[in-house]
Amino acid sequence: MDWQSESPELWAYLESLHRGDILSGTVVAIERFGVFVALDDGPGHPTLPGVGFLGIPELSWRRFDDPTEVVQVGQRVACEFLGSDTHNAEARLSLKALEPDPFQAFADRTMVGQDFRGTVAKVVPIGIFVDLEDGILGLVPFGEIDGRPAASPVEGFEAGDEIAVAVREVDLPTRRVFLSRPESGQYAGGVQPM
Template sequence: MSWCRPSAEVAEAGRRITAEVVGVDLEKGRVRLSMAATENPELRAFLKRLNRGEILSGVVAAIERFGVFVALDDGPAHPVFPGVGFISFAELSWQRYEVVTDVVQVGQRISCEFLQFDTWNGEARLSLKGMRPDPLRTFTDRISVGEILSGQVTKLVPFGVFVQVADGIEGLVHLRELAWTTVEAPEDITRVGDRMPVVVTELDVERRRVTLSRRRATPRPG
């Protein structure tokens, strides 16, 4: 619809409108249109000429509960949002973080990789973590399943513990893999900050999962 006018003013049977085609669904026989696109031609033109992988710079304009807005240096203002650039929480950092402000602050200058043109919101989807190498791929290039590592316990959860085995790399030791005997709760075996030997049992880059075993890194009793 329109970003400039209330929906009641434009959604009226018989009213002539100008809109841009933003999608075609051949299966359902539908064409998706955007009135907002024709009302903001400068913004639309800027977003359409961006290419995936292009590096864009700007200032963090706002941190919201659903992501981070970036006011881009070379882009026009957005008619609704604090910035025309947007970073989802998943694209902020390769590493786990507790709060967004651990990664970025409002007013901070950043450079990001352009991912795609969000035609629905009229914004540039960006990635901050794309500016850095993927630590998991670096890790899997030099570590193989079956290797024994030493790591520090970072978090206890009901189904096991997370252990940091390299900078930015945490793996899960499932409850059943903590010891040769039955373990009811992870705190029966360890606590945050402890170091433990672990065996790498699975490396899944696509699902971004590292699975570990403390049990297999310790002698079997008896």
């Protein structure tokens, strides 16, 4: 569809926006691929529920399984304008751009070797994911679990267990935290009770 000729008001509105503008509106539809927002200052959209669109990665810094964990239909939101999608004639928005990044805050205040108490979030074939705080997950790889060889199965750990870990590396560009079991957290026979 040629949005410029079919909907000149919509096209003019999108052209008037600048990256970084803060736009407010109301959530009008939640789909598995994103969230539509009716923008306060924007025109209606001829085919979509709203002229504003929040892609799933732009909803929150925190992990979530369903967009309804972050927003609800009818909720008022303020978002940062990222750019115009000229194919769909919609304003691409970010909700998380207006929130502090918890990973950056974690990286800023965490030192290599620092001890944490965390909760096992998931046991996977390569190791254990531990929830440290604020949704920050770190991986304790096989070789770091109580001195087990790298090919050992992860036994004795279940989601929900509290364990002691030490930060081995915080990789800001890839947003990954690598952990080990602290020296004081190991003893022959497996996991030290907490």
